[in-house]
Amino acid sequence: MPVASLSWHLLDTIRFMANESSNPMSTGYPPDHDVDDVVVVGGGIIGLATAWQLLRQRPGSLVTIVEAEADVASHQTSHNSGVLHAGVYYAPGSLKAVLCARGRALMEQFCLDHDIPIDFTGKLVVAVSDAELPGLARLFERSTQNGVPGLRRLDRSELRQIEPAVEGVAAIHSPRTGVLDFAEVARQLAEEVVVLGGTLLTSWPVRSVQSTAEGCIVTGPGGAVRRGRQAVVCAGLQADRLAGDAAKDVRILPFRGSWYRVSQPLADRIRGSIYPVPDPSLPFLGVHLTRRVNGEVWAGPNAFLAFSRRTYKPWAVSPRDSLSSLGYPGFWRFAVANLGTAWTEFSHDVSARAYANSLRQYVPDVRASDLHRGPMGIRAQAMDARGHLIDDFLIRRDGNVLHVLNAPSPAATSSFAIGEFLAEKIDEETP
Numbered sequence: 001m002p003v004a005s006l007s008w009h010l011l012d013t014i015r016f017m018a019n020e021s022s023n024p025m026s027t028g029y030p031p032d033h034d035v036d037d038v039v040v041v042g043g044g045i046i047g048l049a050t051a052w053q054l055l056r057q058r059p060g061s062l063v064t065i066v067e068a069e070a071d072v073a074s075h076q077t078s079h080n081s082g083v084l085h086a087g088v089y090y091a092p093g094s095l096k097a098v099l100c101a102r103g104r105a106l107m108e109q110f111c112l113d114h115d116i117p118i119d120f121t122g123k124l125v126v127a128v129s130d131a132e133l134p135g136l137a138r139l140f141e142r143s144t145q146n147g148v149p150g151l152r153r154l155d156r157s158e159l160r161q162i163e164p165a166v167e168g169v170a171a172i173h174s175p176r177t178g179v180l181d182f183a184e185v186a187r188q189l190a191e192e193v194v195v196l197g198g199t200l201l202t203s204w205p206v207r208s209v210q211s212t213a214e215g216c217i218v219t220g221p222g223g224a225v226r227r228g229r230q231a232v233v234c235a236g237l238q239a240d241r242l243a244g245d246a247a248k249d250v251r252i253l254p255f256r257g258s259w260y261r262v263s264q265p266l267a268d269r270i271r272g273s274i275y276p277v278p279d280p281s282l283p284f285l286g287v288h289l290t291r292r293v294n295g296e297v298w299a300g301p302n303a304f305l306a307f308s309r310r311t312y313k314p315w316a317v318s319p320r321d322s323l324s325s326l327g328y329p330g331f332w333r334f335a336v337a338n339l340g341t342a343w344t345e346f347s348h349d350v351s352a353r354a355y356a357n358s359l360r361q362y363v364p365d366v367r368a369s370d371l372h373r374g375p376m377g378i379r380a381q382a383m384d385a386r387g388h389l390i391d392d393f394l395i396r397r398d399g400n401v402l403h404v405l406n407a408p409s410p411a412a413t414s415s416f417a418i419g420e421f422l423a424e425k426i427d428e429e430t431p
């Protein structure tokens with residue numbers, strides 16, 4: 001495990017304990033009060049996979065998941081591209097690279113065991129000019145180091161055998177990249193957590209999570225309290241708000257991603273996932289196409305700042321969420337450094353014509369009339385105060401609480417491995 005790449009951050013828990021002593025709810029556990037071994041905050045795929053791993057590793061332990069919404073998997077877990085990534089992009093040795101490889105294998109096994117379909121449609125990364133060949137070569141090298149199975153370099157005619165609608169000078173092909181419905185996996189996990197003896201409380205929005213000398217206190221609706229020996233917070237788009245000082249140098253920036261549905265006959269000619277050579281300075285993948293597990297072909301998602309962290313309507317505005325982004329100095333540094341990209345992403349969002357123009361670089365036959373506005377998702381992307389998007393997964397400990405502060409793509413692919421990793425971290429002695 002690449003411990004060096006982990007951003008473990010020891011916080012001043014003494015201060016938390018001092019605050020706690022003035023809190024009437026935290027005078028120690030009454031002897032008859034139920035104390036969970038672990039309270040998991042967030043019923044997305046990461047929280048559910050963590051609870052599932054805990055209950056399987058330690059049968060009989062007391063694990064409760066608390067979820068703000070009425071259903072599990074209401075946010076990123078059900079608003080994503082559904083791609084089971086094979087590990088093409090990630091820096092070798094990073095948490096993303098290690099946990100994606102392990103998570104993919106665990107996800108494949110879980111889906112096999114539960115009759116959840118995965119379609120191995122494959123992934124093509126296409127260089128459209130000689131200028132992109134060095135970038136493609138670097139990606140091939142990286143993917144090889146990450147152990148991406150079955151990876152091949154393709155020339156112009158070979159790539160057309162795999163994707164006849166695509167034009168390019170060269171490509172790499174990952175045949176084990178698949179597609180599936182992560183929300184279906186999450187719903188299955190929720191059922192199993194309960195069968196394994198866990199408790200799932202929905203419509204239970206957490207207001208605060210506090211590490212104490214005895215364990216932790218999770219405060220929810222109407223001042224209701226869950227006490228635990230440990231807590232793991234997997235709150236996705238709200239992660240920074242529950243982390244307090246553990247997130248004092250990071251902010252969650254919500255990035256909307258909109259899709260276009262591709263209509264027939266073009267959709268019939270797209271067989272798998274097709275991507276450009278990405279900009280290495282950004283964690284987003286550029287203009288791409290995905291054949292989904294239900295057979296639809298979607299173009300996107302793009303990436304542009306969202307003004308709400310939880311409303312899936314185009315251009316919904318939450319004053320609190322907007323102020324959180326626009327009032328963060330890091331955001332303005334990022335915006336100034338990426339003005340050109342921001343304009344392109346915005347135009348892709350509002351104009352099918354602009355999106356089709358960009359896609360035409362490697363799918364020459366696409367027209368704006370092939371693209372029809374589809375749904376959108378909102379990514380939880382952590383940014384540091386200097387305006388850098390944090391690339392790797394980021395997990396920090398605050399006393400008896402573990403906070404998942406950055407779990408963007410491929411975190412759904414990696415979810416079982418992230419859960420396994422967090423379950424192991426819980427066992428580590430609290431500093």
Ligand SMILES: Cc1cc2nc3c(=O)[nH]c(=O)nc-3n(C[C@H](O)[C@H](O)[C@H](O)COP(=O)(O)OP(=O)(O)OC[C@H]3O[C@@H](n4cnc5c(N)ncnc54)[C@H](O)[C@@H]3O)c2cc1C
Pocket residue numbers: 041042043044045046047066067068069072073074075076077078079080081082083084085204205206207234235236237238239242257301376377378379380407408409410411412413414
């Ligand atoms: C547009 C898009 C495309 C993507 N494509 C892919 C892909 O193809 N492949 C891939 O592997 N990954 C992909 N991802 C990433 C993947 O979806 C996420 O990394 C993953 O779903 C994160 O899971 P999570 O459980 O951390 O977050 P979420 O699914 O967002 O779950 C967090 C949960 O916490 C709950 N919560 C928040 N605050 C509170 C609170 N105060 N109290 C109680 N509960 C709370 C929320 O209601 C939510 O249910 C994509 C993401 C997006 C947005």
